[in-house]
Amino acid sequence: MNFELNAEELAVIESAEQVAREVIQPLARHYDETETFCADSIKALGDLGCMGINLPETYGGLGIGSLAMSRVVEAVAGACASTASAMTAHFLATDSILLGGTEEQKQEWLPRAASGELLGAFALTEPAAGSNPADMRSRAVREDGGWRVRGSKHYITNAKEADFIVLYVKTDAEAGHKGISAFMVPRGTPGIDFSSPEKTMGLRGSTIYELALDCWLPASALLGVEGQGFNTAMAVLDRGRVEVAAMSLGIANAALQASLNWVRERQIGPKPLAAYQGTQWRLADMYAQLESARLLTMKAAARRDSGERFSLDSATAKLVAAECAGFVTDAALQLHGGYGYVRDLPLERYVRDARILRIFEGTSEVQKIIISRALLDACK
Ligand SMILES: Cc1cc2nc3c(=O)[nH]c(=O)nc-3n(C[C@H](O)[C@H](O)[C@H](O)COP(=O)(O)OP(=O)(O)OC[C@H]3O[C@@H](n4cnc5c(N)ncnc54)[C@H](O)[C@@H]3O)c2cc1C
Known part of the structure; x- marks a missing residue:
């Protein structure tokens, strides 16, 4: 590799x-x-x-x-x-x-x-369809030479700021995931209501919205081929999971670097916090998890470029890196004690920002489903 x-x-x-x-x-x-x-x-x-x-x-x-x-x-x-x-x-x-x-x-x-x-924004999730997009209820029906779209999406990042939204809805309600198609929705399209930004635990500078849809789109808005939306979305998420893994590394590394500086400066009794073995072992655990996640992310990225299937690699990297970011940011906050909990330092922000990594673009449980399916399929 x-x-x-x-x-x-x-x-x-x-x-x-x-x-x-x-x-x-x-x-x-x-x-x-x-x-x-x-x-x-x-x-x-x-x-x-x-x-x-x-x-x-x-x-x-x-x-x-x-x-x-x-x-x-x-x-x-x-x-x-x-x-x-x-x-x-x-x-x-x-x-x-x-x-x-x-x-x-x-x-x-x-x-x-x-x-x-x-x-751009990517609108797949609905209130009743998160981990399983095939449950989506939003529909596009042919009308007046184009498509009448009705339904709702939620938790859509960038939705209101975006110049275009790639919208995934069902064009065939009876065909399960094979009935999903994607549409290009330019900013200013009449019939789309945006909620106020959701109040979130972390990533507070990245706004997410609920969308109420009752709009008409021209025939040319259909992205590619009707009924191919699910396959496109899954291939897009395979790629996106490498990026979530990379995000996880970034937050975890920032937390580790802050901790390395902190433990050398912070005096506890006669010596710096870094001189205690409990601290050293915690730092070693943080580093070991981060480097494992980094190698898996690099492997998934390299495989993404190779043209081979990489769903297994990207799901594994996302699972491990997101869990790692949770562990490392929490350990970093603990090393900072009360200084980590108050908002003068970015430690508590790292913890809040890292939490979503185990949820969006497929929860950790969904990554485990993808991984185990790939393993079991390989045994057939
Ligand atoms: C900050 C943020 C940004 C987001 N940005 C976007 C965006 O830009 N575009 C977009 O389309 N979506 C976006 N989302 C939505 C996100 O992708 C979903 O929240 C995520 O996929 C999980 O879906 P859900 O919230 O409906 O949870 P659910 O699917 O309801 O899951 C609830 C729990 O059930 C578990 N679960 C689900 N299925 C199984 C199973 N088969 N076996 C065992 N456990 C299971 C899950 O792991 C989870 O623990 C965003 C969400 C947030 C919070």
């Missing part, structure tokens, strides 16, 4: 790390406390070309591989997890067009999305 990065990829990572450090990280606390969309951070990523790092150069992407992309996502998440969430939700939208759209649709939307001119 090749984990090497070329000079161009290293340069992109270096620029992204610099912007993460100098622009995004200083804004993170503001977005968290004001619970406002991380617009300036997303703009900075757009200016850098990083809103298209998931796309090939043909469609305006930077032409870097998934391994380099996951390093960029990690750097952004370490600085501000909300920004990483808004960015990766945009990738779910553009991946949907890349994998499911016609050539004309790719040309129409992707270059401007890659440049940061347009922001």
Whole structure:
């Protein structure tokens, strides 16, 4: 397995790390406390070309591989997890067009999305359909040469800020998951009501909304082929899980680095906290989990680029990395004692931001279902 990065990829990572450090990280606390969309951070990523790092150069992407992309996502998440969430939700939208759209649709939307001119959202989840999207109730019915769409979506990242939403609904109510199709919904489409942003535990600078749908879309809004929506969404989520794993590494690494600084400075009795063996063992556990998760993420990223099936790899990386971020951020807060609990330091934000990683883009339980199915299928 090749984990090497070329000079161009290293340069992109270096620029992204610099912007993460100098622009995004200083804004993170503001977005968290004001619970406002991380617009300036997303703009900075757009200016850098990083809103298209998931796309090939043909469609305006930077032409870097998934391994380099996951390093960029990690750097952004370490600085501000909300920004990483808004960015990766945009990738779910553009991946949907890349994998499911016609050539004309790719040309129409992707270059401007890659440049940061347009922001995307990915709308799959509904109140009654989260882990099992086939339960969705939103429908599109042919009407007046186009489609009448009725239903609702919830917890949709970027929905109100987005210039377009990739909307997954049923075009055949009787066909289960084979009846799901995707549609392009440009900003300003009449008949879509957005809720106020949901009040969330973490990722408070990455806004999520409920959408009430009663709108008409032209025939050209159908993304690619009718009935292919479920396959597209699952392939998109396979890719997205590598990005969630990378986000997990970013938050966990930020928490570990903060802890390494803290335990050397904090005096407990006659010596620094770092001198106690209990502290050293905790740090070693944090590091070991982080490095295991990192290797799995790198493996999934490399396999994503290889063209082979990588559902098993991305589910495993997402499961392990998300659980790792939970463990490492909690351990980091514990090492900081009361200083970790109050909001002067970002430790409590790391804990809050990391919690969603075990839930979105498939819960940890859903990843276990994907993993065990792949293992059992391989035995047939
Ligand atoms: C901050 C945030 C951002 C989000 N962004 C987006 C977005 O941009 N686009 C979008 O479409 N969605 C988005 N979501 C939705 C997210 O993907 C779902 O919340 C997630 O998939 C889980 O679905 P659910 O909430 O309906 O939980 P449920 O599916 O109701 O799950 C509840 C519990 O049941 C468990 N469970 C489910 N099935 C099984 C099973 N077969 N066996 C055992 N246990 C099971 C789950 O693991 C979980 O513990 C977002 C959610 C949040 C909170």
